[in-house]
Amino acid sequence: MTTIIYEQSWQGRERAQQWERRADLVIPKRQEIFSVMVQVLPFCGEAPLRMLDLGCGTGSLAEVVLARYPNATVTGLDNSLEMLEIGQAKYADQAERVHFLLRDLEQPDWNEDLGDHYDAILSCLAIHLISDDAKRRLYRQVFQMLTPAGCFVSADRLRAATPALDALYHEHWLHYIVRRTKEVLNKDVPLETVRERQRTMDASAGLKCATLEENMAWLREAGFPVVECFWKDYQRAVFGGFKVDG
Numbered sequence: 001m002t003t004i005i006y007e008q009s010w011q012g013r014e015r016a017q018q019w020e021r022r023a024d025l026v027i028p029k030r031q032e033i034f035s036v037m038v039q040v041l042p043f044c045g046e047a048p049l050r051m052l053d054l055g056c057g058t059g060s061l062a063e064v065v066l067a068r069y070p071n072a073t074v075t076g077l078d079n080s081l082e083m084l085e086i087g088q089a090k091y092a093d094q095a096e097r098v099h100f101l102l103r104d105l106e107q108p109d110w111n112e113d114l115g116d117h118y119d120a121i122l123s124c125l126a127i128h129l130i131s132d133d134a135k136r137r138l139y140r141q142v143f144q145m146l147t148p149a150g151c152f153v154s155a156d157r158l159r160a161a162t163p164a165l166d167a168l169y170h171e172h173w174l175h176y177i178v179r180r181t182k183e184v185l186n187k188d189v190p191l192e193t194v195r196e197r198q199r200t201m202d203a204s205a206g207l208k209c210a211t212l213e214e215n216m217a218w219l220r221e222a223g224f225p226v227v228e229c230f231w232k233d234y235q236r237a238v239f240g241g242f243k244v245d246g
Contacts, residue, residue, distance in 0.1 A: 055126020059087035077103040139222035153240035159209040169234040
């Protein structure tokens, strides 16, 4: 596997810890997104599922998955060492059900040694950080790694169909952060401060958002016979593909 040297990810330890504390404040309907992702999985609750979480962060999605599927195991991948360390500490008493690996989804060999036969592969707000070529390659790899009845579900940040809509949706989000900061933390944060902070974070993260239509087309190109958008709210959507039509 390609050697990756991590002195510190773009988040940094302080930002990773802050993200763990305030993710629900800055991401609209984040818990609803998790709920939708789990609800569309076509499995019975007691199934001993093998799942893969791409861009797992600190393992927040895994918590929802394991509550719904008590016999499942989850492997979480992320390129932030700081996030993974927080996740490992959080799941220290469930190491047999959840484990974490440092991987970079931009790299072609991100899935080396992971094997196949995953019942579900999930990703939440991560794939928009890799290039379009890497997205298309990842979707093909995901298709091959799934069981014959497996599925892929992604929640991701998108680029709107037009620049005007993109700007409108983004502005809605910034106002949401201002409002929620007041409601949750009782702090008045100027809109311009939020705008500049988000601009800086987006630039640091290196956003590479694609449209919903592009993502769904690439899933079909990868081989998924059934592709669907399950939920959408401005710049974010939950979508995915099933390997079987039924």
